[in-house]
Amino acid sequence: MTQEREGEVTRSFVSLATALALGADIVELLTRLTTDCAHLLDVASAGLVLGDQRGVLHVMAASSDHARELELFQIQRLEGPCQDCYRSGAPVSAPDLSGSGRWPRFARAAERHGFSSVHAVPMRLRTRTLGALGLFGTRPGRLNAEDLNLAQALADVASVALVQHDTGVDSPSVSLQLQTALNARVVVEQAKGLLAYSGRTSPQAAFQLLRSYAGEHQQQLSTVAGWVVHGDLPARVVLEHASARPERDDEGGSGGEGGPAAARG
Amino acid sequence: MLRGRPARILTAVSAAPGPDGVPPRFVRACARALPVTGVALSLTSAAGDLGGLVAACGGNAAALEDLQFDLGEGPCLDASRSREPVLVADLARDGRERWPVLAAEAPRAGIAAVFAYPLQVGPLRLGVLGLHRDRPGGLEEAVHAEALQFAAAAVALLLHLHSRLPATGAARGPVDRAGTAAAAPPAAAGIVLADDRAVVHQATGVVSASAGVSTGTALLLLRARAYAEGRGVRALAQDVVAARTWPTGRGHR
Numbered sequence: 001m002t003q004e005r006e007g008e009v010t011r012s013f014v015s016l017a018t019a020l021a022l023g024a025d026i027v028e029l030l031t032r033l034t035t036d037c038a039h040l041l042d043v044a045s046a047g048l049v050l051g052d053q054r055g056v057l058h059v060m061a062a063s064s065d066h067a068r069e070l071e072l073f074q075i076q077r078l079e080g081p082c083q084d085c086y087r088s089g090a091p092v093s094a095p096d097l098s099g100s101g102r103w104p105r106f107a108r109a110a111e112r113h114g115f116s117s118v119h120a121v122p123m124r125l126r127t128r129t130l131g132a133l134g135l136f137g138t139r140p141g142r143l144n145a146e147d148l149n150l151a152q153a154l155a156d157v158a159s160v161a162l163v164q165h166d167t168g169v170d171s172p173s174v175s176l177q178l179q180t181a182l183n184a185r186v187v188v189e190q191a192k193g194l195l196a197y198s199g200r201t202s203p204q205a206a207f208q209l210l211r212s213y214a215g216e217h218q219q220q221l222s223t224v225a226g227w228v229v230h231g232d233l234p235a236r237v238v239l240e241h242a243s244a245r246p247e248r249d250d251e252g253g254s255g256g257e258g259g260p261a262a263a264r265g
Numbered sequence: 266m267l268r269g270r271p272a273r274i275l276t277a278v279s280a281a282p283g284p285d286g287v288p289p290r291f292v293r294a295c296a297r298a299l300p301v302t303g304v305a306l307s308l309t310s311a312a313g314d315l316g317g318l319v320a321a322c323g324g325n326a327a328a329l330e331d332l333q334f335d336l337g338e339g340p341c342l343d344a345s346r347s348r349e350p351v352l353v354a355d356l357a358r359d360g361r362e363r364w365p366v367l368a369a370e371a372p373r374a375g376i377a378a379v380f381a382y383p384l385q386v387g388p389l390r391l392g393v394l395g396l397h398r399d400r401p402g403g404l405e406e407a408v409h410a411e412a413l414q415f416a417a418a419a420v421a422l423l424l425h426l427h428s429r430l431p432a433t434g435a436a437r438g439p440v441d442r443a444g445t446a447a448a449a450p451p452a453a454a455g456i457v458l459a460d461d462r463a464v465v466h467q468a469t470g471v472v473s474a475s476a477g478v479s480t481g482t483a484l485l486l487l488r489a490r491a492y493a494e495g496r497g498v499r500a501l502a503q504d505v506v507a508a509r510t511w512p513t514g515r516g517h518r
Contacts, residue, residue, distance in 0.1 A: 026389065050387035052420050053348065054413060056271070058386045060424075078269075123387075130387040162388050182308060182316045182461075189463045190480050193470025193506065203467050203506060229470065229480055 005040070009150065012036040016157050026161060030061035033158050034133075038063035041147045043135040044115070048158065049082050050123070050131035057086060057131065080106035082132040085120035089129040091148065092120045096140040116140045121152045123159045130159055184222035191225035198235035209242045216241075270411075271418035274298075278418075288320035289459075291422055295415045296323045299408055301380070301396040305330050305341075306419060308392045308458070313345040318460040319392070319423075325374045327460065329397055332371060334462070335488060335498040338364045341393040344381035348390075350413075351381045354403035366492075375399045380409075382416040384423060391423045468502035475512035 016033060030048050037046035047062035080103050085092040095117050097107045110118060117137040123130040133155040135143070143151070188210070195206035214224040227233035278290045292304040303324030308316040315334050321327045333339030340351040340360070353359050356379055360368035371379070378398040384391045394416050404412065465487070473483035490511070491501040504510040 050389070052386045052417060053383065054417055056417050056420075058420065058424055060386070125388070182310065185461055185463075186466050189461075189466030190470035190473065193467035193472075194474040195470070196467070196506070197471040197474040197512065229473070235474065 009040060012040060012154070013157065016154075016161075027061060029161055030158055031063075033154055034061050034063040037133065037135060037151060037154055041135060041151055042137065042141075042143060043119070044138045045136040047082075047134050047136075048123070048131065049086070049134065050162075051086055051129075055086075057083060060131070078105065079103045081118050081120040082134045085122050085132040085134075086129055089122050089124060091122065091152070093142065094118045095142045098140070110136070114138055117142075119143050119148070119151070121148070121155045123155045123162075125159055125162075130162060133158070184220075184225075187222055187229055188225040191228040194228055195235050195238060199239040209238055213238050213241055270414040271421055274415060274418040275421060286320075287422065288426075289322065291419065292320045292322045292326075295394070295396075298415070299396065299412055300398075302375070302399045303329070303397050305395040306392065307341065307395065308423075309345045309390050311390060313342070313390050315342060315345075315393070317458040317462065320459050324397060324399055325376055326395070326397065328374045329371065329376050329379065329395060331497060331499060332367060332374065332376075334465075335491060336364070336366050336370075337488065339367050340364070340379045340381040341395045344383045345390055345393045348383050348385060350383065350409075350416075351379075352404060352409070353379045355401035358401070377401045378403070380404055380412060382412060382419075384416060384420045386420055386424065391420060394419050462499065464506055465498055465502045468505040471505050471512055 016029065016036075034046040034048055038044065045063050048060050049057040050060050051057055081092040081094055094102070097110050097116055097118060101107075110116075115136045115138060117140050119135045119137075120132045121135075122132055133151060135151060188207075189203075191210055192203040192206045195201070195209060196203045199206065199209070201209075210224060210228070211221060214221045217224070224233065224238075228235060228238060274294065275291075278287060278294050281290050281294070288306060292306050295304045296302075301323070303322060303326030305321040305326040306319040307330055308319060310316045315330060318327060318330050321330065329339075330341070333341055340353050340356075343363070344351040356364075356368050356377055357372045360371075360379075371377075376397045377400050380396040382394040382396075384394060394412075396412060465484075468487060469480050469483045472478070472486055473480045476483065476486065478486070487498055487501060487505070491498040494501065501510070505512060
């Protein structure tokens with residue numbers, strides 16, 4: 001491994017690990033993983049599929065939005081290297097699709113889109129296979145052992161991300177943006193109710209207060225709502241902030257003011 | 266591009282004319298194709314709790330979701346948590362031990378049989394497809410098989426809606442997020458919810474403030490009170506938010 005490449009690989013893992021620790025969106029994280037694969041490995045394109053309870057594969061992420069790649073993954077619902085890899089739980093390699101009669105439909109589609117080789121590594125969780133990471137090349141050829149190992153290591157990171165997601169909502173793990181958005185809405189509505197009660201006002205008016213507080217402190221609405229709901233930011237601070245707000249906010253924006261720690265003191 | 270029966274289901278649903286979105290059309294197509302009274306498509310949290318109704322049609326599908334949310338129990342919740350379909354041919358008879366309150370209440374709302382299919386991909390929980398009948402009776406093998414096809418189509422549908430999200434990264438900066446969230450209709454990411462129980466969450470905040478308890482405890486208090494008063498959490502929540510009832514303390518009244 002060249003020094004430059006080694007550095008890139010390290011950066012990729014660090015970036016994935018950081019995203020994992022910060023609670024990134026799972027689809028965003030998987031997309032980043034496929035982009036890294038396409039960049040780091042000797043392939044033109046990468047994509048990731050997961051099986052549902054019936055074993056039907058769903059495309060979760062791809063290094064490019066091009067329909068041509070997506071179609072290649074979709075078609076593998078019926079046949080193809082990702083499908084075989086998912087079923088067997090073992091890596092599948094097709095260094096030259098033109099000479100392979102194994103997946104006629106898939107090979108035709110791949111060829112039509114200019115791909116000549118394909119490799120798939122499983123996403124594993126102990127004895128279970130969750131899905132597969134598919135790698136497409138525009139030239140025939142094997143992936144060398146180093147690349148295959150790296151692909152498997154990246155796939156393992158993705159599996160860890162998925163399993164962390166599974167442990168629940170309380171831990172700072174990755175989540176589907178769908179659920180993050182769902183949780184954000186819940187916490188914003190709760191904060192509206194809490195502020196409305198504390199400030200003898202309507203939920204609509206409470207919402208405006210919350211929104212202006214978040215805007216002025218450059219925070220996400222749901223973040224501020226979370227502080228309010230968990231008692232890290234007293235309702236009175238948000239309410240007084242609004243009533244005391246001057247025509248021009250000369251003293252605002254000092255940075256620390258909006259944080260829960262500052263508000264407590 | 267999706268192949269097989271689930272693909273044909275989604276293609277037919279997308280092609281069908283109608284002023285409303287794909288999810289409402291999907292649940293109607295499901296109710297037409299299967300011998301059931303009603304269909305509900307719900308999102309779940311990562312832990313498997315009911316998170317919001319995407320679409321429902323027929324019979325008392327929305328009421329079934331509400332009941333399960335209010336009581337914190339039911340076949341849809343169990344299906345989501347256990348990751349297995351939960352099929353209850355006679356709720357009053359077969360559900361007595363597992364969901365005592367629901368088994369007593371649901372039949373009065375015209376819900377006699379419930380068939381709940383978890384919607385998941387890999388280890389990720391997305392939602393539940395809940396079917397019900399107004400009279401007891403199990404699903405035939407072929408009907409169950411077709412329901413599984415609709416569940417697979419529902420997974421693809423939710424993933425598709427999820428993938429139509431605004432671009433991530435810079436566009437999701439703090440200010441933008443605050444602004445978008447402020448203007449947005451009830452939605453979870455790209456999915457517009459038919460019902461997100463906003464009023465229940467607001468009431469949870471009210472009770473949390475007035476009783477000085479966490480929102481988790483506040484929701485339990487709301488549930489307990491609604492149960493004691495023999496009405497739904499939503500109805501009670503509306504009164505709480507309008508300050509027509511209950512919380513007393515340093516805020517209102």
